[in-house]
Amino acid sequence: MIITIIAFIIIFGILVLVHEYGHYFFAKRAGILVREFSIGMGPKIWWKRRHGTTYTIRILPLGGYVRMAGMDDDSDSLRPGLAVSLQLNDQGKVTTINASNQTTLFQGVPLRVVDFDLEKDLWISGYLSDDETEVKRYDVDHDATIIEKDGTEVRIAPLDVQFNSASLPARMMTNFAGAMNNFILSLVVFVIVGFMVAAIPTNSNRLGSVVDNSPAAKAGLKANDQITKINSTTVKNWDTMSSYISDQPGKKLQITYVRNGVTHHTSATTKKIVQNGQSYGQLGITEKTTTNFKARLGYGWHMFTYSATLIFTTLGHMFTRGFSLNDLGGPVAIYAGTSQATSLGVTGVLSFLAMLSINLGIVNLLPIPALDGGKLLLNICEAIIRRPIPEKFELAINLIGFAFLMLLMILVTWNDIQRYFM
Incomplete structure (x- = not known):
């Protein structure tokens, strides 16, 4: 039981880390500000800020995310009427905006927010110490940070470092990179397994x-x-x-x-x-098996292509034989699979990791809104019409896709609980 839980957390952590690092790496190369790189979901249990990115580990090991500038909104943390404190540099520019009551700033300037612009002109205005006789306005440094309500400190998101300010090819590569990393991980792990097992299938x-x-x-x-x-x-x-x-x-x-x-x-x-x-x-x-060196080397590629074919076959069966929740699996199914894999030893766990990695890569490339494939589809549409997709339309599509995925995850999880534990 304990071994299965540990293996489950490690497998999930590796999958998420590798996938999100793909997005992170190519976003950085494209000049896109990565505000937060998170492993896990929910309340944070550790964080560190380095080179403009805040790295967090969160309590639920069931996912993760790369939070890029322009993909979220600081109005979630700031709003008119909110009491904040400001850290100023020697030139009087704001370097930190503290919107959290979980921490305090040394010699922070108390301000009740009236208005702000942290994207274009970079300023914030409000009443000092609740003195409503005068609205005080401060310029905000381009690399300033904001301490959000949960105490996480992240960079603000000026327009020039936002996701949509990057070129279309760079954005497409950033969207594709997560799945690409999963494919690379799967291939590498299958090759490693090929040299660990006693003999290789021919x-x-x-x-x-x-x-x-x-x-x-x-x-x-x-x-x-x-x-x-x-x-x-x-x-x-x-x-x-x-x-x-x-x-x-x-x-x-x-x-x-x-x-x-x-x-x-x-x-x-x-x-x-x-x-x-x-x-x-x-x-x-x-x-029939062999111990040939060349066969061991080729085992990784064979298992990679075989696994991909198997996944596409399963997806195809959903359309030809009819959709069934039994064709899908969520965290509960992965936990059950981890339990079976651990009984086969290290090679069983590694093979399961490789299979899950390619599965995650392929599923993420499906043209479903909110998934990487849905984002790539919008990128392709943008290339065809030669102008950006309207922001409101893209937001609406992604919200619908996210709601659909959340509903599907609930149904799949309940179905998995019934299959494996009831």
Whole structure:
């Protein structure tokens, strides 16, 4: 239980860190101010500000975010009538605006806000010490910070460092980089696993072994037999064969195979396996393996492409077979998967991490508003019409997408709880 929880937190943390670092890195390269880089959600438990970015760790290890200038609004922290304190430099410019009651500024100037502009002309005005006879106006430094209500100190967001001030290619790369990093992580981890396991699957149509008393054994199949056809489907590799068998639960299959250069024919009825509400076919055969160095090196790429194909196949089934919540999984499903992976040791956990990473990358690129793919779609539309997408339209689309994703997450989480724990 404890090991599963620790592994779950580490896996989730790595996935989020790698994904968000992609956005962070390319945003910085494009001159976009990253105001906050957060691992986790909810109340913060640690923060540090460095090179203009505030790094935070938050209490719930269920996500994270990169908060870029122009993607949020300081009116959430500042509003007319709010009592704040100001830190001034030697030139009388504001370097810090404290809008939190959780901290105090040394020799801070008390101000009740009347109005402010922290994007264009950079100023703030208000009444000093509640003296409403005069409105005092202060210039705000370009690199000034604001201490928000929860005590987090972040840079203000002038227009020249906002997301939309970057070029369109830079914005597109920033949106794509999170998924790209997940793909890179998946490939690297699969290569590492290839050098950790005892032997590497050959992905051939030749059998490694046959399980005793299995449907394959009863059909007369033996180790080293080469399966060339199942029903009318030609078999050239293990991926094709295992995928076809998996899609035929409890069905009789006509099998053509080669043994010692002689072609034979037999039939076998797959065993029906039900797992997580879905049915799979099983013959009781294992894949042939090798310890070749080149095969170990190529294992990473093979597993990467195989996993991507599997995910796209699953997405395709949602449209061809009908949508089901069982096709999706949230944090609860990931926790259950982590529990299974930890029972397989380090290689099991690493393989699960790699699979989740490519899954996260692909799902994030779906053209759904509020996801990276939805943002990229808006970027493409902007390139086609050759003018920026209206801000109100983009905000409305993203809000609708976010609401849809939150509703879907609630439904998926409840469905996962029923599947795995009830």
